[in-house]
Amino acid sequence: MTTPEIEELKILLEQDFGKTLSTTTDFEVFSLYIQKKTNERVSPSTLKRLWGYVSDKHKPRIETLDHLSMCLGHKNYAKFIQWLKTSTRYNSSFFAAEQLASNEIQKGCTVEIGWSPNRIVTLSYLGESQYEVVSSANSKMQKGDRFTTGCFIKQQPLYLPFIERNGKRTAPFVAGRNGGLTIINMK
Structure with a gap:
């Protein structure tokens, strides 16, 4: 199961990692990348489920989302969501255009x-x-x-x-x- 916040987290993580996750090797290397940045382990199989690389209908554990959020510099997933809500990057706005x-x-x-x-x-x-x-x-x-x-x-x-x-x-x-x-x- 996913949410818009989880999807945005995944997009930002791939940007931070510098690569789209699309192979088994990508998930294995990304798991090590997360561990190096956060000192926390998220298994390649968990990442594959979250990214939809393998079928799974379960909601990800909050601990997993916390570790992924930490990889982007947030204290936890709740702080990441708070940042999303206040970030001007995601605000709707009017703009001048021809x-x-x-x-x-x-x-x-x-x-x-x-x-x-x-x-x-x-x-x-x-x-x-x-x-x-x-x-x-x-x-x-x-x-x-x-x-x-x-x-x-x-x-x-x-x-x-x-x-x-x-x-x-x-x-x-x-x-x-x-x-x-x-x-x-x-x-």
């Missing part, structure tokens, strides 16, 4: 978006937040693809739950994963 919202566009208008490296896609607005790709340069989007989005935000990635292509839906798609959209023009 954006183009679908409700500001007239049906039939053309929108151009671009992102690094050298991706440019021209879209036709179909109404009701739906777009069709008119042309695509250096992108995995193809002419005739359709998708729905409420807005385009400069310097933020464009996340799409799917693209409709030839009557089928693709897997989720992200444009501008690194650096976000760099071009947003309405023509």
Whole structure:
């Protein structure tokens, strides 16, 4: 069993360790890493269960979570959770950004978006937040693809739950994963 706090703990631990845990050897080395940093032992099998490398439905022991939290410099798991709640890293906030919202566009208008490296896609607005790709340069989007989005935000990635292509839906798609959209023009 997991929680958002446990998932965040795992992410931060992998960042601290400098490696994603994905093999038996990774868990064995990580167990030694924890022991070296905290003088506490967490077995590779416990780590494998926690990371979902092996199936397990049990809730991790608080002692295990305490040791893992100590590896990140917290006194225990309760202090780690307290830190999560007060850390500005995790606060929601408003931000200023150049954006183009679908409700500001007239049906039939053309929108151009671009992102690094050298991706440019021209879209036709179909109404009701739906777009069709008119042309695509250096992108995995193809002419005739359709998708729905409420807005385009400069310097933020464009996340799409799917693209409709030839009557089928693709897997989720992200444009501008690194650096976000760099071009947003309405023509």
